[in-house]
Amino acid sequence: MDSIKYVGMDVHKETVSIAVRNQAGKIVMETVIETRANAILDCIRGMRGELHITFEEGTWAAWLYDLLHPHVARVVVCDPRRNALLTEGNKGDKVDAHRLAALLRDGGMLRPVYHGEHSLRSLRELARSYLVITQDVTRVMNRTKALYRGWGIPCGGQQVYAANHREAWLSKLPETGVRRRAEHFYQELDALRALRQQARRDLLTEARKQPATRWLRQVPYIGPIWSALLVALLQTPHRFRTKRQLWSYCGLAIRTSSSADYQFIDGELKRSKKSPLLRGLNTNHNHALKNIFKHAAMGASCGSGPLREFYDAQVAQGKKPAMARLTLARKIAAVTLAVWKQEGGFDAAHLKLQA
Known part of the structure; x- marks a missing residue:
């Protein structure tokens, strides 16, 4: 054999x-x-x-x-x-x-990376295209503002990118070469924005073929684009046994550190009552997923509905707003996983405060 x-x-x-x-x-x-x-x-x-x-x-x-x-x-x-x-x-x-x-x-020494769900290959490729083009748009916008700031010109807000205000902004640049450079940035930004809109349409068209996107859109503050990205990036909810595995994958898991966890008291081994030290969130994660849940929590904390009530209850318990938003992001991720696994709609009963 x-x-x-x-x-x-x-x-x-x-x-x-x-x-x-x-x-x-x-x-x-x-x-x-x-x-x-x-x-x-x-x-x-x-x-x-x-x-x-x-x-x-x-x-x-x-x-x-x-x-x-x-x-x-x-x-x-x-x-x-x-x-x-x-x-x-x-x-x-x-x-x-x-x-x-x-x-x-x-055995057990290798950390596997998930590969599967071949039916989602087209959606995954379109999602990657959309994310990369979005990053390119952000880079060009940052470079444009950096150019103005490099010449001591304040440029807060979005007006600096608007087509009907560009001549006024270009006139503030004293050197001809610098103005030409800014014009090149504007041309690149216009081309990338048009390309991003096309990538967005292609992504939404492909996402309509997946029933999971309809379930995820029922979660508050998870819109069409984010539901499509969630399906493309996660592929299946059953790869995560519990919500804690999803938190770790999304960069929402809290890292702790402890030492001398056990001690002998009267000859009996007991666990120490010393609380572990918090070391922030885990750094090895999917950045696109963390961005989705983080922005969903930001929108929910400023909006209305059951998620805003959950956030207000966290703050009323004495949590700092930043920690309350982190808890809200973890809750949105957990609810998203539950809705996807159950193939059902969003239920506000999922938003229960922890004891």
């Missing part, structure tokens, strides 16, 4: 370094092949036994996952940031492949 093989792959633009370990942890094969689908599949088909493969999340991860998943027992796409914390000694393509195979064999 063929044994289990643990395959580590270090993927690059031109080559893939492969290391294979058996159940005893011994290297039984290592090779370097070209980064082509046929070459990779030929190499995999030449291996006997039950194959477990791992490689790091990156540019090639989605393509490689779809390529290998039908042909092996298990594919683990791992988080390279977690692996960096485990790296010691020399680094190289073969060394990295050996290390990945060893970590996969040991």
